[in-house]
Amino acid sequence: MAKPDVDEGRLKELFKEALVEVLEERRDLMRAFIEEALEDIALARAIEEGEGTPEVSRDEVFRIFEPTE
Numbered sequence: 001m002a003k004p005d006v007d008e009g010r011l012k013e014l015f016k017e018a019l020v021e022v023l024e025e026r027r028d029l030m031r032a033f034i035e036e037a038l039e040d041i042a043l044a045r046a047i048e049e050g051e052g053t054p055e056v057s058r059d060e061v062f063r064i065f066e067p068t069e
Contacts, residue, residue, distance in 0.1 A: 023030055
């Protein structure tokens with residue numbers, strides 16, 4: 001199978017153009033991607049912080065989230 005002759009500079013330019021187009025036209029996808037990344041970072045930090053605290057029961061955790069009257 002013959003390898004096509006590729007101009008790496010042109011390929012790089014086309015890739016940049018495509019990326020810019022996606023960023024401009026699909027901001028919703030980028031926003032969702034960034035939100036997911038931030039949530040993952042926050043969760044990882046919360047887990048790390050929680051590793052140094054005493055353990056509590058599952059019931060205690062859910063009791064915290066119950067609405068108070």
